[in-house]
Structure formats: structure tokens, C-alpha cells
Amino acid sequence: MEKKSIVHHVFFWLKDPESVADRNALISGIRKLADIETVKNLSVGIAAETEMRDVIDNSWNVAELMYFDNLNAQAVYQAHPLHLEFIDQCSHLWSKVLVYDMEEV
Amino acid sequence: MEKKSIVHHVFFWLKDPESVADRNALISGIRKLADIETVKNLSVGIAAETEMRDVIDNSWNVAELMYFDNLNAQAVYQAHPLHLEFIDQCSHLWSKVLVYDMEEV
Numbered sequence: 486m487e488k489k490s491i492v493h494h495v496f497f498w499l500k501d502p503e504s505v506a507d508r509n510a511l512i513s514g515i516r517k518l519a520d521i522e523t524v525k526n527l528s529v530g531i532a533a534e535t536e537m538r539d540v541i542d543n544s545w546n547v548a549e550l551m552y553f554d555n556l557n558a559q560a561v562y563q564a565h566p567l568h569l570e571f572i573d574q575c576s577h578l579w580s581k582v583l584v585y586d587m588e589e590v
Numbered sequence: 591m592e593k594k595s596i597v598h599h600v601f602f603w604l605k606d607p608e609s610v611a612d613r614n615a616l617i618s619g620i621r622k623l624a625d626i627e628t629v630k631n632l633s634v635g636i637a638a639e640t641e642m643r644d645v646i647d648n649s650w651n652v653a654e655l656m657y658f659d660n661l662n663a664q665a666v667y668q669a670h671p672l673h674l675e676f677i678d679q680c681s682h683l684w685s686k687v688l689v690y691d692m693e694e695v
Contacts, residue, residue, distance in 0.1 A: 491638050492655060494599055496690065512695065533596050540690045548692050550597060552645035556641055559640055584646040585601065587635035587653050590617065 489589040491553040493546040496545040498581040507578050516551045521565045523558035527551045593693040596658040598609040601650040603686040620654045626670045628663035632656045
């Protein structure tokens with residue numbers, strides 16, 4: 486049986502969506518979160534160019550997707566110094582954050 | 591180097607969020623989408639009980655998460671008979687759908 490995870494998917498809207506430098510800075514910042522020991526399978530993305538439909542939200546600029554073994558592992562991540570450092574160093578880049586936490590069933 | 595995927599994350603709001611039967615019917619319907627040949631790593635989830643913060647949206651009831659090799663594989667999925675059958679059989683269960691398509695970078 487496959488192990489069930491907590492999936493943490495976070496969408497960021499940049500203050501300056503036209504700035505490639507800001508986008509790259511945010512992407513680099515997110516990648517460092519992989520060093521947190523409870524983070525599994527970190528990936529970073531941008532809005533895909535799938536066919537546009539009215540149910541799709543592609544207004545965001547950068548997203549992070551990561552998996553955790555359980556809720557405790559996610560809580561460890563939230564309070565981890567590397568996560569707080571990421572917020573400290575990168576939060577000036579975004580105007581909005583939206584988080585979806587999914588428990589696989 | 592790891593292969594980059596298209597990540598398709600869909601959130602469903604049930605018409606009757608209190609109905610366990612409706613929730614289970616939707617979850618069962620989603621699981622059948624794994625039979626579509628271009629769908630990779632399908633998982634199904636419910637809102638996780640992470641600590642509530644104002645950036646979290648946990649108002650949805652069921653979510654599906656799947657990966658595709660590329661945009662074409664995603665387009666094949668959209669038009670696939672099994673996907674259309676899923677919409678036909680399950681769309682009466684939901685009041686709202688929200689889709690995020692992420693291209694891993």
C-alpha cells in the first residue's frame with residue numbers, strides 16, 4: 486500500500502509580475518526549503534499554458550508544492566528556521582499567498 | 591536530472607458538503623481517472639487539519655492531484671472518454687470547481 490501524505494501547495498502573486506528577477510529570486514528561495522528535513526519532493530512551478538477554461542486560475546506567478554509524511558512534519562516545517570528565513574528574505578516579493586493543504590485519502 | 595511535469599490540481603466544493611455518500615461518490619469517480627493512460631501519480635485528498643492561518647483556503651471538500659508528462663498529455667486527458675464520463679456521472683455532486691495547472695521549472 487502506498488503511503489499517504491500531506492500535500493502542501495502554495496501559490497504566490499508577485500508584487501511585480503513583470504520582473505523576471507523577482508520571479509527568479511522567489512524560485513531560488515523556495516528551492517532552499519528542500520533542505521528542511523521533513524520536506525519531501527519539493528517542486529516549484531509557474532502557471533502552465535494549458536487551454537484556458539473559466540474554472541482555471543492562472544493569475545498567480547509562482548507556486549511551491551511539497552509533501553509531508555504527516556501533520557507533525559508539516560508543523561515542524563512551518564516553525565523551521567529555514568522557513569522563517571525564507572519568509573524574511575522573500576516576503577517583500579509577493580502581494581498575496583494562497584495555501585491548500587490536502588490530506589491524501 | 592529529474593523530469594519536469596505538468597501538475598494538475600483540482601478542488602471541488604460539494605453541493606452538499608455534509609453528505610458522506612456524495613463525498614465518497616466523488617472520490618470513487620476521481621480514482622477511476624487513473625485508468626487514463628496519460629495520467630501519472632493520481633492522488634485524491636480532503637482538506638488537511640493543519641493549523642488554520644488566514645492564507646489557507648480549506649473551504650473545499652475534495653481535491654484531485656495528477657501529473658502529466660507534458661501539455662499534450664494533459665490535453666489528451668481533457669478530451670478522454672473516461673474523463674468525459676467522470677464529468678457526466680459526477681458533476682451533479684459539485685457546486686464549484688477550481689483548477690490550478692502548474693508547470694514544474
